[in-house]
Amino acid sequence: MHDTKRLKVLIAKPGLDGHDRGAKVVAHALKEAGMEVIYSGLHRTIDQIVNIAVQEDVDVIGLSIMTGAHIPITQKLFQKIREKGIGDKMVFVGGVIPSRDIPKLKELGVTGIFPGGTPLAETIQFLQSTVKKE
């Protein structure tokens, strides 16, 4: 009676940033690749995002950030997911991410960083291979 485990991904838009075209394109591509994608909608606080991740029991949290505040937002996310006992979730970040910030994001615990322009196939392949390994 084993049904297949499907990858469940939360695509979240934290903060003030009102542009979600990119997030929706990524969400759609992940759905097409066979994943179950939950979309948060715009202007979410970190508390709300973490709450959704808990209730939906997602495998992966993807943050789409275009405001330049990716470092403090990501920092806060990791602090909150650890508090809530879901520190083991995989986190990836997309949006406007200057390459100089990538090492810092990795240090914070982000597994995948996909700045605007990353081919969708790359993001999909990364998620499928990384989560399977875990």
Add this chain to the structure above:
Amino acid sequence: MELVKKVLQGDERSAARLISMIEEGLDEGYEAVSLLFPYTGKAHIIGVTGAPGAGKSTIIDKLAVGYGRQKRKVGVIAVDPTSSKGGGAFLGDRVRMRAAEKEEGIFIRSMAHRGFPGGIAKATIGAAIVLDGLGKEAILIESVGAGQTEIQISMICDSVITVLTSDYGDEMQLMKAGLIEIGDIVVMNKMDKPGAMEAAEDIAHYFASRKDKPWQIPVLTMEARKGNGVERLMTTLDLHRKHIEGDVEGKSTKKEKMKQLVLALFKEEAWSSIMKKIQGKATFEEIIQKVQDGKIDPYKAVRMALQLALPKE
């Protein structure tokens, strides 16, 4: 089981995990449901069905806020379709439930239907049991929204709301089996749309002609986006619950629903175990090949496949 204990203590993370286990069809998950089951049965399980865009998510959002005001704890299960290509799903109902999200103690879970018929998922009833065990007093289930065939939602709910808008069609649509057989309460939503009042009156007329039933299906008008009509919907839901608990017919309906639900779940499980037996077998592939080549008709193919899976002694 530790997980069950935690759910009963109100731990959200354990409840969320357990729902995933049921979705994945893990034996451990089903065992946990069995352990949880004796502690449940207190919640009012409410289904919301209707065409895509009729306003199901918005009505659930408003109901959840209304119940929150009455200090009733709410659980929501929002079911969306799984893509027939590749098995993925886009679950976006939460976006319209943001007022509800702010209510104290609310638990919202999105769910892909994963090919189960009838507008819900195989795991939906399991998730409802988990949320009941978690202490939720009202559990709101949003169906996929395919309309006429969503009969399964009524099997797992105490009360079902059918949401219509003025473009539902005409009396012919109502007379077809399906949509109205599912619902206990009909909501005409988006009353600001032209023709909505006439549509509501037509439907009310239709139901008024069926006075033989102990529960007269009410037709309520709403403009859910603005919150109009929510109070009345809440009162009507309470009335309906009282009705099914007190009424002889209500009780026998509940028994019949339970039987239908078991049959539906049995069908699903029986189908997957049979498929496991024949899928990939050369003989099965040959049958498919024959029907594809036009050598045999589809009924013949089915009979051959059945003989292969369940040979007659």
